[in-house]
Amino acid sequence: MFQKVLVANRGEIALRVIRTLREMGIRSVAVYSDADRASLHVRKADEAAHLGPSASSESYLSIPKILDAARRHGAEAIHPGYGFLSENAAFAQACEDAGIVFIGPSARSIRLMGSKTGARQVAKDGGAPIVPGTEQGLTSPDEALEFARAAGFPVMLKAVAGGGGKGMRRVDREVDLRSLFESASSEAARSFGDGRVYVEKLIENARHIEVQVFGDHHGNMVHLGERECSVQRRHQKVIEESPSPLVARMPGLRERMGEAAIKAARAAGYYNAGTVEFLADNDGNFYFLEMNTRLQVEHPVTEMVTGLDLVRMQLEVAAGGVLPIRQEDVVLRGAAVECRIYAEDPANNFFPSPGRIARLAEPSGPGVRLDSGVYQGWTVPVEYDPMLAKLITWAGTRDYAIDRMLRALGEYHVGGIRSNLGLFPLILNSAGFRAGDLDTGFLDRFLAAGVDWEPAAPAEFAGIAALVAMADRKPEAAPVAAGPSTSRWLATGRAENLR
Ligand code: MV4
Numbered sequence: 492m493f494q495k496v497l498v499a500n501r502g503e504i505a506l507r508v509i510r511t512l513r514e515m516g517i518r519s520v521a522v523y524s525d526a527d528r529a530s531l532h533v534r535k536a537d538e539a540a541h542l543g544p545s546a547s548s549e550s551y552l553s554i555p556k557i558l559d560a561a562r563r564h565g566a567e568a569i570h571p572g573y574g575f576l577s578e579n580a581a582f583a584q585a586c587e588d589a590g591i592v593f594i595g596p597s598a599r600s601i602r603l604m605g606s607k608t609g610a611r612q613v614a615k616d617g618g619a620p621i622v623p624g625t626e627q628g629l630t631s632p633d634e635a636l637e638f639a640r641a642a643g644f645p646v647m648l649k650a651v652a653g654g655g656g657k658g659m660r661r662v663d664r665e666v667d668l669r670s671l672f673e674s675a676s677s678e679a680a681r682s683f684g685d686g687r688v689y690v691e692k693l694i695e696n697a698r699h700i701e702v703q704v705f706g707d708h709h710g711n712m713v714h715l716g717e718r719e720c721s722v723q724r725r726h727q728k729v730i731e732e733s734p735s736p737l738v739a740r741m742p743g744l745r746e747r748m749g750e751a752a753i754k755a756a757r758a759a760g761y762y763n764a765g766t767v768e769f770l771a772d773n774d775g776n777f778y779f780l781e782m783n784t785r786l787q788v789e790h791p792v793t794e795m796v797t798g799l800d801l802v803r804m805q806l807e808v809a810a811g812g813v814l815p816i817r818q819e820d821v822v823l824r825g826a827a828v829e830c831r832i833y834a835e836d837p838a839n840n841f842f843p844s845p846g847r848i849a850r851l852a853e854p855s856g857p858g859v860r861l862d863s864g865v866y867q868g869w870t871v872p873v874e875y876d877p878m879l880a881k882l883i884t885w886a887g888t889r890d891y892a893i894d895r896m897l898r899a900l901g902e903y904h905v906g907g908i909r910s911n912l913g914l915f916p917l918i919l920n921s922a923g924f925r926a927g928d929l930d931t932g933f934l935d936r937f938l939a940a941g942v943d944w945e946p947a948a949p950a951e952f953a954g955i956a957a958l959v960a961m962a963d964r965k966p967e968a969a970p971v972a973a974g975p976s977t978s979r980w981l982a983t984g985r986a987e988n989l990r
Contacts, residue, residue: 492810493517493568493592497561498536500572501551503864503880504788505532508570511802520564522557524550526872531864538564545874551575554582558589568592568809570802574876577785580605594809596784600759604782608651608689610759614767614779617758619751622770622778624691632672635690639668642692648672650679651687654781656726658682661693694778696930697770699723700735701783702752703793705801706762707808713816714749715797716823718789721929722918724841729911729934730918731789732828733796736889736927741775748777755779764790764805788831788881791862795827795885826889828896828919832863834877836909838944845873849907850959854899858885858892871908879910889927893919917942 496512497520498505505521509532512519521536526545533539540560542550550556552575561569569586571577577595580602586593595601604610612626623642628651629635639646639662648671650658658679660671672688680686699720706712719735720728738744752767764786771777790801799816808814835841851867863880865871871879884899886892900915918924918937 493566493806495520495538495564495566496568496570496594496806497522497540497557497564497566498532498570498572499551499557500570500575500577501527501530501532501864501875502878503862504572504786506535506864507862508572508802509535511800511806514800515803515806517806520560520566522551522560524874526874529869531866531869540564545872547575547874554579554585557582558585558591561591562589566591568594568806570594570805571785573785573788578605578783592809594805595763595786596759596761596765600761600765601784603759604784606651607649607653607781608687610755610781611779613758614755614782617754617756619755619758619767619779620777622691622694622780625689628687628689629672632669635662635672635688636665636668638690639665645693645695647691647693648675648688649691650675650683650685651689652679652683652685658688694770694772696932697772698735698737698930699768699780700738700748700771700777701766701768701787702748703787703790703801704752704756704761704765704767705804705808705814706756706765707814708762708811709813711814711817712753712757712761713814713818713821714752715793715799715801715821716745717748718792719927719929720789721931722924722934723931724934724938728789728831730828730830730915730924731792732826732889732892733792734823734826734889736929737771737773737775739889739927744775744777751777751779755782763808764801788878789829791860791881791883792827792829795860795883796823796825797821798824825885825887826892827883827885828889828892829881829883830896830900830915831878831911832880832882832903832905833911834871834879834905834908835911837911837914837942839909841911843873843877844909845871845877846908847871848905850904851906852902852904854882854902856899856902858895859883859899860885879905890925893925913944914942 495518498508509519519536521533521539522542523533524545542556576582580598583593583598608626611621615621645663648660658675660675662668662671676686676688700717702717703715717735717738718731718733720731722730755767766783766787768780769777770780834844836844847870860883865879884892884895886895
């Protein structure tokens with residue numbers, strides 16, 4: 492096993508990886524930019540290397556700076572986390588060329604799956620169902636028109652180099668095709684430096700369900716069940732869960748999706764952790780969408796239901812070890828839900844809300860896991876993704892996991908900046924979510940139906956703030972049990988109890 496590993500990332504995922512390294516007795520090397528001098532991942536690592544200015548291009552995206560840090564600190568391997576360089580084939584290759592182990596798939600697998608048409612070809616050749624469409628980029632809108640006439644409208648134009656919905660256009664009518672083709676192509680060229688576009692039949696009201704796969708360097712591969720990721724906004728996931736409520740009620744569907752995922756991954760010569768994304772409809776039809784060649788943000792829900800540590804497994808197989816489990820050893824137990832906590836204002840069109848976290852109270856207790864990258868007094872930088880933390884709950888059933896999430900959310904307070912914490916109870920308590928009746932349009936419809944963001948009266952806020960400040964100064968002041976009609980604020984903060 493490695494003795495020292497560099498974590499080429501920041502925030503909660505850097506901390507997540509550092510924790511498993513500590514458990515395995517492996518020394519950790521954090522990297523950081525100017526904006527992250529005081530960040531938690533730097534404090535928690537055994538060693539830290541400064542990369543440079545806050546701009547990602549001069550820090551977390553700089554291949555030479557990261558390799559140089561690994562060399563200087565004597566790290567034998569690099570964990571890329573998610574985002575940044577995690578799906579950069581050139582980085583994986585550069586690590587290999589430098590004699591440093593990239594903890595992930597081969598550069599070739601990353602490259603194969605990075606092209607969306609290439610990935611469709613690989614998945615199809617491997618025997619996984621794909622959405623009807625073209626396996627090549629199109630040279631003109633006429634080719635898209637030809638496909639659309641044969642397959643029928645609506646169709647979806649997508650960027651060959653795509654991902655995250657960029658360069659993607661829904662086309663409902665023949666007359667719109669040419670202009671939408673041009674706008675998809677120019678957006679793709681701007682976003683990816685590659686304007687190629689292809690076309691697929693559009694799957695309406697689909698769910699986004701993804702399968703976790705894991706392979707070693709000896710030809711062993713397992714799937715670790717699925718995650719339902721349909722609750723998203725603008726291609727940003729908000730709530731994920733495992734098992735998927737749809738898959739849980741469709742006999743045999745998990746096995747069919749799992750086998751299809753393994754087929755797609757095998758066809759790419761895949762090893763380490765990977766995720767195969769599918770679109771699924773309520774009849775149990777599913778289609779390969781793309782493969783993510785990294786550890787994903789939402790991996791904790793899979794860890795909670797399988798009891799596995801995916802980062803430990805990543806390290807073991809990257810060091811040449813044999814996968815510690817076979818397919819028959821994988822048992823999904825109970826249910827797990829994850830809420831992504833963002834520094835953004837849901838009442839103001841989800842505008843990012845960076846700044847100082849003046850107040851932080853974190854949930855804990857039975858079945859609660861908090862993967863957070865922040866602390867009270869820290870300033871959330873403007874330069875990076877505004878995700879603060881992931882709150883994950885596990886329980887024996889989906890309903891109990893949701894109840895537990897509501898309880899944990901009630902213990903969670905973030906002050907000084909805006910967060911989306913207030914949104915989750917509304918979603919989790921909705922009839923649609925409770926019923927597991929989800930698709931990728933769920934959250935847009937929920938928000939469009941109108942959410943009441945009326946803040947509490949300012950006078951009440953001032954009173955609360957005064958009591959919190961007093962409690963801070965007199966922590967020894969014991970609250971007195973309140974009667975049944977007294978609010979929790981009054982129960983713990985009554986001014987006359989603060990002696
Ligand atoms: C689709 C689709 C419907 N039909 N393809 C969005 C991002 C990219 N990864 C693929 N996406 C979609 N492709 C066909 N043929 C609907 C989506 C889609 C979506 C997919 C996953 C998660 C959220 C989504 C939100 C809107 C649209």
